[in-house]
């Protein structure tokens with residue numbers, strides 16, 4: 001990541017103990033296996049109870065008016081930010097440290113104005129270049145926690161298992177610059193763009209060919225590969241948000257997993273210790289394949 005972001009993280013952690021060691025209660029399991037095609041794939045299962053505590057705190061305060069918690073005026077007083085402006089679009093953002101991280105460096109990139117969640121591929125590409133991190137987008141109906149207020153997230157590229165897993169895998173061409181990754185156990189399109197590409201045009205072409213009229217059921221991640229001077233995109237056209245097992249009445253069968261971009265990229269997060277203990281690799285593969 002770049003020095004400005006590194007400095008933001010250090011300054012935020014210096015503010016109070018509350019901002020340090022946010023991941024200290026988090027536990028993880030790693031799953032690796034080889035597919036019938038000989039591809040080595042990896043999934044991380046993370047138990048992050050902080051996520052459920054925060055959710056319960058909010059829904060519990062019945063009398064409190066519903067406020068957008070990422071609008072500048074509603075953020076905690078001690079939450080620092082740096083301002084960033086996308087050159088091509090002119091869109092302005094505040095870069096924040098995610099208060100409920102799942103990655104060791106986890107940013108929320110929040111639009112200056114309160115406007116609905118919708119993707120801008122050139123903004124994402126520029127932010128990937130500026131930050132040298134992986135930037136990701138959750139569509140309004142598949143993982144965006146605050147769909148009313150436009151935001152991206154960012155984390156170190158090496159946090160995303162799919163980047164290594166997809167290397168060397170065959171591609172089934174879809175559009176001129178994109179194709180489906182074969183043998184990776186999920187529906188994902190890989191797109192490569194350069195500095196001179198019109199990334200939004202490439203994405204629009206993919207959406208059109210998919211028959212999608214909006215980005216509400218879309219998960220997207222992009223990072224910049226310095227050696228090749230290319231941006232690599234992972235585009236997940238989602239079919240459904242939550243799996244059936246999320247709603248299981250029997251607690252032993254229930255899996256509190258809501259796949260969004262992180263999950264589609266190989267990092268499965270649950271706030272529930274029972275889900276963490278009970279979920280098997282075949283179940284993870286089924287959840288991801290059917291998402």
Ligand SMILES: [Zn+2]
Pocket residue numbers: 068069070071072113114115148149
């Ligand atoms: Zn807002």
